[in-house]
Amino acid sequence: MAEQEKKTVLSGIQPSGSPTLGNYVGALKNWKLLQTDDRLCYYCVANLHALTVRQDPADLRRRAGETVALLLACGIDPEKSVLFVQSHVHEHAELNWVLCCNTYMGELSRMTQFKDKSAKHADNINAGLFTYPVLMAGDILLYQSDLVPVGADQKQHIEIARDIAIRFNNAYGETFKIPEGFIPQFGARVMSLQDPSMKMSKSDPNPNGFVAIMDDPSVIMKKFKRAVTDSDTFIAFDPENKPGVSNLLSIYTSFTGLTMDEAVKHFDGLGYGSLKAEVAEAVIAGLEPVQNEYKKILSDKAYLEKIMSDGAEKASAQARKTLRKVYRKVGLA
Numbered sequence: 001m002a003e004q005e006k007k008t009v010l011s012g013i014q015p016s017g018s019p020t021l022g023n024y025v026g027a028l029k030n031w032k033l034l035q036t037d038d039r040l041c042y043y044c045v046a047n048l049h050a051l052t053v054r055q056d057p058a059d060l061r062r063r064a065g066e067t068v069a070l071l072l073a074c075g076i077d078p079e080k081s082v083l084f085v086q087s088h089v090h091e092h093a094e095l096n097w098v099l100c101c102n103t104y105m106g107e108l109s110r111m112t113q114f115k116d117k118s119a120k121h122a123d124n125i126n127a128g129l130f131t132y133p134v135l136m137a138g139d140i141l142l143y144q145s146d147l148v149p150v151g152a153d154q155k156q157h158i159e160i161a162r163d164i165a166i167r168f169n170n171a172y173g174e175t176f177k178i179p180e181g182f183i184p185q186f187g188a189r190v191m192s193l194q195d196p197s198m199k200m201s202k203s204d205p206n207p208n209g210f211v212a213i214m215d216d217p218s219v220i221m222k223k224f225k226r227a228v229t230d231s232d233t234f235i236a237f238d239p240e241n242k243p244g245v246s247n248l249l250s251i252y253t254s255f256t257g258l259t260m261d262e263a264v265k266h267f268d269g270l271g272y273g274s275l276k277a278e279v280a281e282a283v284i285a286g287l288e289p290v291q292n293e294y295k296k297i298l299s300d301k302a303y304l305e306k307i308m309s310d311g312a313e314k315a316s317a318q319a320r321k322t323l324r325k326v327y328r329k330v331g332l333a
């Protein structure tokens with residue numbers, strides 16, 4: 001298929017900690033599946049976004065490469081997809097400014113992620129945290145993306161990206177493609193193992209709340225055994241009344257490929273101890289090939305560097321085209 005006929009896919013992951021089961025089930029697993037012949041996928045390590053929360057510079061630098069290695073280990077194929085680090089393509093920061101000047105304070109103040117993260121980081125409510133959705137809109141629009149695969153937590157950000165694109169096109173003439181979000185039917189919101197009313201997050205200060213993709217099998221087993229359930233004794237899928245148990249069941253279906261009905265039937269008559277152990281075993285088995293591949297890739301620094309520089313070059317070629325068009329439209333070029 002000719003390059004220009006392919007649908008464009010864009011998504012990103014912040015190198016803001018150790019990627020979790022939530023990132024894997026809600027995003028990375030699907031990124032691999034989207035790499036078909038009729039699509040061109042751009043996958044980025046969103047390190048500019050990570051700066052919205054205070055980061056240790058050495059950790060942030062190291063995690064960019066580690067996250068690229070993890071994406072490769074999760075099946076992102078650099079022959080099929082463009083895999084790059086966001087800060088290596090300076091057009092992201094440049095488009096961000098133009099879009100900031102076309103976005104309203106009112107619409108940004110409605111973003112729930114801003115409210116959540118401001119509450120979590122009350123000592124550092126910076127302007128970047130507030131304008132985060134504009135930077136994300138720029139990521140998407142730079143590549144003229146058709147489809148943006150994300151977890152359910154990013155739905156509001158896709159909607160504002162669409163609003164910004166439509167407003168810009170109306171003001172300056174056709175410039176951006178209007179993107180669609182792609183949210184998986186199951187696993188779009190993996191919840192914390194310690195507080196199933198909150199999503200699982202890699203920056204959770206309580207390490208028992210999340211399972212990192214690279215956690216050792218014994219650690220994974222321990223974290224699931226400590227998972228919060230409820231005081232009932234039966235296993236049922238009921239996210240409202242049994243959020244902890246339902247979260248474990250959802251994770252189980254994502255890793256076994258069973259339907260929810262099949263999973264519930266499988267655990268009929270069994271207790272929470274069996275549920276936790278079997279979910280942990282399924283996760284350990286599912287993550288094992290990713291963990292092995294990650295270690296192999298990370299040990300080859302030259303290969304990783306090459307992937308990052310090739311990816312930046314390919315991404316820049318498209319980003320440059322869009323930014324040039326934008327600069328002409330607004331009168332900067």
Ligand code: AQP
Binds near residue numbers: 023
């Ligand atoms: N718990 C989750 N369930 C399903 N999908 C999730 N995603 C994140 N958490 C879950 C999806 O993973 C992709 C990459 O996320 P991100 O790194 O850009 O940032 P995030 O959404 O803020 O993820 P975290 O883990 O919660 O990071 P921190 O703790 O740094 O804020 C996205 O598609 C996201 O939807």
